[in-house]
Amino acid sequence: MRTDTAIPSTHQNRLMHTLYGWYALTREQADLGPFATSKEASDALSCHIKAYKGLNKRTPGALKAVHLHDADQCSKTNCGLCVEARIFWHSLAVATP
Numbered sequence: 001m002r003t004d005t006a007i008p009s010t011h012q013n014r015l016m017h018t019l020y021g022w023y024a025l026t027r028e029q030a031d032l033g034p035f036a037t038s039k040e041a042s043d044a045l046s047c048h049i050k051a052y053k054g055l056n057k058r059t060p061g062a063l064k065a066v067h068l069h070d071a072d073q074c075s076k077t078n079c080g081l082c083v084e085a086r087i088f089w090h091s092l093a094v095a096t097p
């Protein structure tokens with residue numbers, strides 16, 4: 001079933017939910033977010049892709065390396081993956097007596 005609020009399947013692995021809200025991961029200097037809903041993040045990503053189409057070289061597989069993200073080495077100015085990593089490390093610190 002498709003509705004007007006459906007999120008494109010190509011966005012599914014680029015949207016990330018964190019404690020602070022939804023982020024859309026981009027190949028550019030800044031990720032998009034946080035947004036209150038996945039739909040808002042998806043819409044922002046659609047606009048972003050339209051605006052950046054053809055401007056940057058595509059690096060196939062670059063987004064698949066997200067699980068090896070190193071927040072200490074990250075040069076992004078607004079990074080959804082860094083936010084997620086920070087929340088993760090904070091939760092470990094809280095859980096450790």
Ligand SMILES: [Zn+2]
Pocket residue numbers: 069070071074075076079080081082
């Ligand atoms: Zn980062």
